[in-house]
Amino acid sequence: MSKRDYYEVLGVARDAGEDDLKKAYRRCAMKYHPDRNPGDKAAEEAFKECKEAYETLSDPSRRRMYDAHGHAAFEHGMGGGGAGYADMGDIFGDIFGNIFGGAGGGRGPRRGADIGYVMELSLEEAVGGVEKQIEVPTLDECEACDGSGSSDGRLDTCNTCHGRGQVRFQRGIFSMQQACPHCGGRGKTIANPCDECHGHGRVERTKTLQVKIPAGVDNGDRIRLAGEGEAGPAGSPPGDLYVDIRVREHEIFQRDGDDLHCEVPIRISQAALGDTIRVPTLEGEVELRIPVETQTGKMFRLRGKGVRSVRSRQPGDLYCRVVVETPVNLTAEQRELLERFEATFGGEGARRHSPRSSTFLDGVKGFWERMTG
Structure with missing residues (x-):
């Protein structure tokens, strides 16, 4: 079976540039890659x-x-070796990095690694902002x-x-490359x-940094300090430092x-008679009026x-939920006053002084009537 014209296979013009060839090959590989067409022999042959x-x-x-002699140029050893593996590695990295989530096959040393640091703050520091010195x-x-x-x-x-910085290896029908070990x-x-x-170009060191935390950060916020991560190998750019905020209770x-x-x-x-009390805020105390019968x-x-x-x-708001406390450690006089006070609630008249209790008792009464009715 005669071979198809290479330009026809890729669907490009005979004067196509390098970028056009790469784009065409990407489309072809995306369509016919065996991992996307498992068990499809026709797709495998098209990919090859x-x-x-x-x-x-x-x-x-x-x-x-090829332009001068067509497929005959590579018969009987006329064409010599194959294509440069660096170009093949670059495009394989571009294609399969996007399909399968891997990194691209870029050449040369990579940038330094990013590092993380967890910073604990008080609520006051998180709300007001603070500058902290850290050691990383x-x-x-x-x-x-x-x-x-x-x-x-x-x-x-x-x-x-x-x-070249890259080495090529064969895995089945695929020609892959990776950084030279x-x-x-x-x-x-x-x-x-x-x-x-010792030839690594990098040394372990504890770095001291001043970190400015902006006002209003919250638990889980992250601050990026560009270029403050690990130094890159062989003088390549450093990574970044990420400061994760944790706010204490x-x-x-x-x-x-x-x-x-x-x-x-x-x-x-205070709840029964009403009062004006002072409550704390992050900016100091303020007055809060408690209405009668709260x-x-x-x-x-x-x-x-x-x-x-x-x-x-x-800014947001402050919500204050009042809780009526039961008095403890009563004196004899206080106990006597409370007993006299409680005596005034005798009979049916007590219901009008305790709205929630009355509603609860009515509900209990209705429940037992339904159960026994």
């Missing part, structure tokens, strides 16, 4: 055909021979060799990858390693977004006494 076409047309010398263990660039790993600056071409993707090896870092307030909540205990007499659980809203978060312009 696309791969062969791209390997030929992406190599300038092989493409010139990391890999930092070796000062003795400026991160090169070489004591004299001399670098030799890697004998394994021949300076000998030189770590640099393409160079060190003739005389640095005595300080507060003894009075609970935060809910931009709002704050707290419980305010009051005495029975019931436990009543919620009072203090506008603007909450939090102004980093994402909002207006």
